[in-house]
Structures are given as C-alpha cells and as structure tokens.
Amino acid sequence: MSQSHVKANEKHPLFPIKNVIGFVLSLILTFVALGLGAAHILPFGPIMLIIMGLAVLQIAVQLFFFMHFMESDGPAYHVIGLTIGIINAVAVIGGTIWVMTFNSQVH
Template sequence: MNGSTQKHALFPIKNVIGFGLSLLLTFVAIALGVSHALAFGPVMMIIMGLAVLQIIVQLFFFMHFTESDGPAYHIIGLAIGIINTIAIIAGTLWIMTFNSQVH
C-alpha cells in the first residue's frame, strides 16, 4: 500500500475516534453544568477548558489541520480567526463592564 491508500484506509477510524472524543467532551461539560457539584467560577473555567479541547479535536480529526501539502495558509487563517475571536470577546467584556458602571 502506498501512503495515499494508507491514509484512506484509516479515514473512518479517525472520524469515529474524533466523534467519540467530541461526544465525551460534550457530555462531561453537560454533566458538570447540570450536577452543580462545584461553584460557578470553577465550573466555567473547566467548561472553557473543555471547549478548547473540543476545538483541538475538531481541527485535527475533522478539519484535517495537519494534512496539507502546500503553503501554510490554514495556519494564517487560524491565526486571523483567533485574533478576531479575542477581539470580539474583549470588546464584549469591555462593553458589559462599561454598561454595568452606567446603571
């Protein structure tokens, strides 16, 4: 088997593993939120960590982040997306903080 055939032979297994990990991370976040086992702050931090892990699983198992042969355009796109996300979150927090000081 050549390299291309080997990649395609493992394709369904990789998707099943990614799907299983996605389900596991989702169910852990739901169970943590529903159980009220911890205070609000720690629960939010853990859920945000699980969200980051979910993003990593999606990038590597479904979006084939590391399987590109050409230039690293996908890395540039990801960096721009991260910068935009940080700007939107920071702007939202800034607006919510300012709004709470006005009232």
C-alpha cells in the first residue's frame, strides 16, 4: 500500500462512530422537541423557547458531526459562509416577523 492510502485510512476509520453519535443526538433532539410540542405540558411561550433552544443544538450537532466544521486545515472560508448564512436567516426571520406584526396592526 502507498503512504497516502495508509494515512487516509488512519484519518477515516472503518466504523464511523462520530457519524453514529451525531445521528443519535439528532434523533434525540428531534423526538424531545416533538414530545414537548405534542404533550402540551407547558404554556405556549416556554415550549417555543425550549424548542428554539433545541433547534440551535440541532444546528450545532449538524455542523460539528456531519459537516466537519472544525476539521478544516485550510483558510476559514467556512466561517465566512456560516456568517453569511446567519445574516440571511436573521434577515428572513426578522422580515417575516416584521411583516406579520405590521399586518396585525392594520386590521
């Protein structure tokens, strides 16, 4: 075997335990959010805050376990892309809330 093939196998083990852990964490976060929404054990506001917190955790799991966010050796282009994505998400969500609030004030 060549040196590059041996190094590639060292970097990527046969059993992808990191992907399995990320998948299980994603399932747990999803089912906790679903259970909270379906059980109606708390008022609407606290449930929405908890579900939003779980969504942020879900984003972190996706970034670190599946998208290998911190494993890059090169320039930090992924940080720039993530920043642009966050700005776009805030603009879309903020604009949607603003439009919905304006619509409720008109009627």
